[in-house]
Amino acid sequence: MSKRIYNHKAIEKKWAERWAENPINTPVDEDGNKKEKYYCLDMFPYPSANGLHVGHWRGYVISDVWSRYKLQQGKYIVHPMGWDAFGLPAENYAIKMGVHPAISTAENVEKIKLQIDQIAALYDWDMEVNTTDPGFYKWTQWIFVQMFKKGLAYEKEFPINWCPSCKTGLANEEVVNGSCERCNSTVTKKNLRQWMLKITAYGERLLKDLDQLDWPEKVRKMQSDWIGKSYGAEVDFAVKESEEKIRVYTTRPDTLYGATFMVLAPEHDLAKKLLTDAQREAGEAYIHAASMKSNVDRMQDKEKTGVFTGSYARNPLSKEWIPVWISDYVLIDYGTGAIMCVPAHDDRDFEFAKKFGIHIRQVIAKDGVAIEDMTEAYTEAVGSMINSGDWNGMESAVLKKEAAHMVAQAGFGEATVNYKLRDWVFSRQRYWGEPIPIIHCPICGNVPVPEEALPLRLPNVASYEPTGTGESPLAGIEDWVNCSCPVCGEKAKRETNTMPQWAGSSWYFLRYVDSKNEKELVSKEKMAEFLPVDMYIGGVEHAVLHLLYSRFYTKFLYDIGVVDFEEPFMKLFNQGMILGEDGQKMSKSLGNVVSPDALVDDYGCDSLRMYELFVGPPELDAEWDDRGIDGVNRFLRKLYNLLQDSLDNPVDETKDMLKLRHRMINDITHRLDNFSLNTVISGFMEYNNKLIDVAKQMGGIDKGTLETFAVLLSPLAPHFAEEMWASLGHRDTVFKAGWPVCDTKFLKDDEIEIAVQINGKTKAVVTISADADKETAIAAGKEAIGDRLTGTIVKEIYVPGRIINIVQK
RNA sequence: GCGGAUGUGGCGGAAUGGCAGACGCACUGGAUUCAAAAUCCAGCGGGGGUGACCUCGUGAGGGUUCAAGUCCCUCCAUCCGCACCA
Numbered sequence: 090m091s092k093r094i095y096n097h098k099a100i101e102k103k104w105a106e107r108w109a110e111n112p113i114n115t116p117v118d119e120d121g122n123k124k125e126k127y128y129c130l131d132m133f134p135y136p137s138a139n140g141l142h143v144g145h146w147r148g149y150v151i152s153d154v155w156s157r158y159k160l161q162q163g164k165y166i167v168h169p170m171g172w173d174a175f176g177l178p179a180e181n182y183a184i185k186m187g188v189h190p191a192i193s194t195a196e197n198v199e200k201i202k203l204q205i206d207q208i209a210a211l212y213d214w215d216m217e218v219n220t221t222d223p224g225f226y227k228w229t230q231w232i233f234v235q236m237f238k239k240g241l242a243y244e245k246e247f248p249i250n251w252c253p254s255c256k257t258g259l260a261n262e263e264v265v266n267g268s269c270e271r272c273n274s275t276v277t278k279k280n281l282r283q284w285m286l287k288i289t290a291y292g293e294r295l296l297k298d299l300d301q302l303d304w305p306e307k308v309r310k311m312q313s314d315w316i317g318k319s320y321g322a323e324v325d326f327a328v329k330e331s332e333e334k335i336r337v338y339t340t341r342p343d344t345l346y347g348a349t350f351m352v353l354a355p356e357h358d359l360a361k362k363l364l365t366d367a368q369r370e371a372g373e374a375y376i377h378a379a380s381m382k383s384n385v386d387r388m389q390d391k392e393k394t395g396v397f398t399g400s401y402a403r404n405p406l407s408k409e410w411i412p413v414w415i416s417d418y419v420l421i422d423y424g425t426g427a428i429m430c431v432p433a434h435d436d437r438d439f440e441f442a443k444k445f446g447i448h449i450r451q452v453i454a455k456d457g458v459a460i461e462d463m464t465e466a467y468t469e470a471v472g473s474m475i476n477s478g479d480w481n482g483m484e485s486a487v488l489k490k491e492a493a494h495m496v497a498q499a500g501f502g503e504a505t506v507n508y509k510l511r512d513w514v515f516s517r518q519r520y521w522g523e524p525i526p527i528i529h530c531p532i533c534g535n536v537p538v539p540e541e542a543l544p545l546r547l548p549n550v551a552s553y554e555p556t557g558t559g560e561s562p563l564a565g566i567e568d569w570v571n572c573s574c575p576v577c578g579e580k581a582k583r584e585t586n587t588m589p590q591w592a593g594s595s596w597y598f599l600r601y602v603d604s605k606n607e608k609e610l611v612s613k614e615k616m617a618e619f620l621p622v623d624m625y626i627g628g629v630e631h632a633v634l635h636l637l638y639s640r641f642y643t644k645f646l647y648d649i650g651v652v653d654f655e656e657p658f659m660k661l662f663n664q665g666m667i668l669g670e671d672g673q674k675m676s677k678s679l680g681n682v683v684s685p686d687a688l689v690d691d692y693g694c695d696s697l698r699m700y701e702l703f704v705g706p707p708e709l710d711a712e713w714d715d716r717g718i719d720g721v722n723r724f725l726r727k728l729y730n731l732l733q734d735s736l737d738n739p740v741d742e743t744k745d746m747l748k749l750r751h752r753m754i755n756d757i758t759h760r761l762d763n764f765s766l767n768t769v770i771s772g773f774m775e776y777n778n779k780l781i782d783v784a785k786q787m788g789g790i791d792k793g794t795l796e797t798f799a800v801l802l803s804p805l806a807p808h809f810a811e812e813m814w815a816s817l818g819h820r821d822t823v824f825k826a827g828w829p830v831c832d833t834k835f836l837k838d839d840e841i842e843i844a845v846q847i848n849g850k851t852k853a854v855v856t857i858s859a860d861a862d863k864e865t866a867i868a869a870g871k872e873a874i875g876d877r878l879t880g881t882i883v884k885e886i887y888v889p890g891r892i893i894n895i896v897q898k
Numbered sequence: 899g900c901g902g903a904u905g906u907g908g909c910g911g912a913a914u915g916g917c918a919g920a921c922g923c924a925c926u927g928g929a930u931u932c933a934a935a936a937u938c939c940a941g942c943g944g945g946g947g948u949g950a951c952c953u954c955g956u957g958a959g960g961g962u963u964c965a966a967g968u969c970c971c972u973c974c975a976u977c978c979g980c981a982c983c984a
Contacts, residue, residue, distance in 0.1 A: 265979095266981090307902060307978090310901075311901095311979065314979085319983075338983095338984070341984075391982070417982090420983065420984090423983045424983075436899090437984075440982095507983080508983095629978085633979095703910085703922070704910070706911085709903090709904080712909095714909080717909095717922070719923075720923060721922080724921095724922090767910095767911075768912070768920090771921035771922070772920095772921085773921095774920095775920070843916095844916070844917040845917090846917080846964085846965075848964075849964065849965040851916090852917095883964085885964090890916095892916040892917085892964090892965075894916080
């Protein structure tokens with residue numbers, strides 16, 4: 090029989106053109122009824138000059154398969170794409186190539202768009218946004234102004250994280266193990282005037298609302314750890330022969346009687362003040378040395394160092410005078426910057442006390458007895474109190490909860506909660522970002538640019554290279570910097586710092602649904618109709634960056650009435666990374682980057698889409714191996730041949746075929762629902778192999794089964810499915826077919842194959858009636874294993890539909 | 899140090915507590931071909947047996963169960979996150 094060959098190029102070209110003419114994703118159904126929306130969002134890329142590699146494809150394929158599955162279920166899919174085009178990567182590339190970042194960015198967008206088109210995803214380009222578009226960043230600036238008005242954006246000068254290579258300040262979230270998240274350079278400190286966003290004001294809500302999110306446990310845990318809430322007490326310790334008090338924060342007020350010394354951070358206000366004359370020289374030297382140490386050194390030098398101030402403070406419970414030390418293991422920006430030290434019950438305090446010969450007093454007896462000669466701290470709050478005055482005999486675990494209130498009642502402290510979360514260092518000393526819309530007026534102070542004057546456009550500048558001085562390149566443009574105050578008209582100066590790349594990405598998903606609105610960030614109607622995001626798909630690398638910032642922005646916009654939901658992303662899926670053949674992250678410098686372009690050309694979009702999913706479970710990393718794509722391509726070719734044979738030789742549907750068909754619907758649907766996309770593909774291969782076997786006997790497969798196959802396949806291989814659907818005589822798109830429903834009556838078998846075991850080891854397989862009773866089943870089983878049954882039968886087990894197990898001695 | 903993930907043939911991986919290795923890649927043999935590619939058929943965890951079969955086997959060791967890759971306990975390795983947060 091002469092066969093037409095599967096020609097991916099012709100088929101894919103044909104359907105790409107048809108879809109362009111007649112969009113398949115429509116907001117209303119055949120009868121003109123409005124469909125329910127489903128917003129499936131990809132983390133938008135920054136337009137890198139390197140283009141896409143097969144790893145980018147994977148995420149976009151996953152989201153598109155999911156979108157098309159929802160489309161087949163009758164939803165209107167909101168599936169937009171855009172460009173995170175401000176920021177350092179774009180700027181650094183532009184500097185390297187010697188072109189303006191606006192030009193290189195626009196070029197890269199065009200290139201990547203062509204590559205993205207090859208995926209054949211359902212993107213609605215009418216919604217496209219670009220963070221560098223003034224019509225977009227007008228609203229990025231507008232949000233900043235609203236935050237400023239609410240006191241959530243403020244200026245502060247303090248030593249911030251500084252990347253000497255990127256020549257800009259960084260947020261805490263951008264410092265990973267003491268290095269710059271972007272370029273990996275060691276981060277230093279630099280004293281700079283900064284714009285800050287008061288994300289800490291939202292700490293509690295950001296923590297609490299994590300509960301309601303359908304997000305990976307890992308990401309929720311990372312955010313909750315980053316926010317770092319703890320319960321405890323602040324306690325005052327009076328300084329001897331002084332009016333001063335030292336306030337400390339502790340999560341273990343139950344151990345207060347065990348506090349035998351105190352430590353101040355070197356930067357603490359009292360550190361210098363409490364130095365006695367005898368200790369002044371050594372103390373000041375220590376404080377100076379600490380100030381010269383980088384954060385990395387401080388983090389890595391775990392060996393305790395410190396200096397005694399010469400002063401004493403009184404433990405408010407034991408009434409003892411205890412020595413006050415200075416040490417850099419206490420951090421100035423957490424709690425009060427001072428701690429009470431209970432060496433018996435804290436590892437760090439124990440180490441310090443041992444090193445400097447400070448008294449250690451145990452106040453919790455592990456099993457009712459004090460440990461003689463402690464060799465390590467006993468840090469659990471389990472056991473009864475000793476050496477603790479009135480508290481003796483109480484259970485530590487109980488006291489831990491009550492002590493804070495007891496301290497508060499006694500008048501020397503209060504119960505408090507603390508967070509590790511810090512405010513967000515928001516300004517960057519670089520060119521390629523949104524100008525911060527603030528004017529510094531000598532009379533009025535900081536005044537926001539009036540809303541009607543937004544967007545405040547990024548001016549052209551002769552040199553956009555970073556200055557490295559802590560000033561943005563914008564500071565050099567005098568006629569831009571100098572302006573008049575919008576309030577009083579006096580001469581004033583513009584803020585010259587720009588926003589971080591996160592500014593645009595913190596809210597871009599809101600703008601897609603109303604991207605051309607000049608009057609509002611998003612209209613109430615569009616918001617109600619299309620927001621929030623139902624499914625968000627992207628890598629895990631943004632767990633405490635973009636994903637935390639977006640939640641903060643959304644909550645703020647909720648508070649000022651712009652949106653009516655508090656959480657932006659209902660469901661989150663983190664796809665695994667595609668690694669190079671060497672098991673390393675794909676990177677240009679390692680030379681292990683695989684481009685999708687040649688694969689699309691050789692095998693077609695549908696084959697690559699399927700192979701991207703077939704490489705492994707979508708949530709796990711996978712090493713790329715080009716050879717595997719032959720497998721899915723072979724699958725499509727075999728299916729194509731099967732289709733041609735069946736068209737040439739029509740056959741009627743049989744009961745067996747109906748069973749197979751509904752089993753296929755059931756399997757594929759389950760696997761899709763479980764997001765087990767790799768086994769969806771293997772499922773198709775299995776059914777394809779079964780159908781081919783049947784066709785060998787029957788000459789072909791009935792039309793109904795092939796139609797079902799086409800619909801099931803449509804989210805994964807959309808062109809192929811359309812071609813198949815059309816070949817079977819349909820004039821309309823397969824995407825209006827609707828997802829097939831499994832009729833469970835076809836799932837039942839009259840006869841089933843069941844394994845027969847002796848002592849749990851399978852010895853034979855028998856075919857018995859599905860509703861056989863135990864006696865019949867066991868009898869059949871025994872017959873099948875025959876003379877291998879040699880011992881005394883102890884037990885006979887029959888689990889219908891599952892197993893026959895004969896236990897013998 | 900703390901938290902999380904992962905560990906199954908040569909490789910990627912599959913298995914609601916019920917026949918371990920589906921599906922695919924690679925490989926081997928055969929058919930087809932002048933030849934190759936493509937395609938088709940067969941084989942493909944280890945050991946043993948001519949053979950029907952036997953036996954061991956899911957990182958290691960214990961346990962629960964008629965039955966464990968799967969559940970429980972104790973370890974080991976790799977990767978990821980956090981890390982002096984009092």
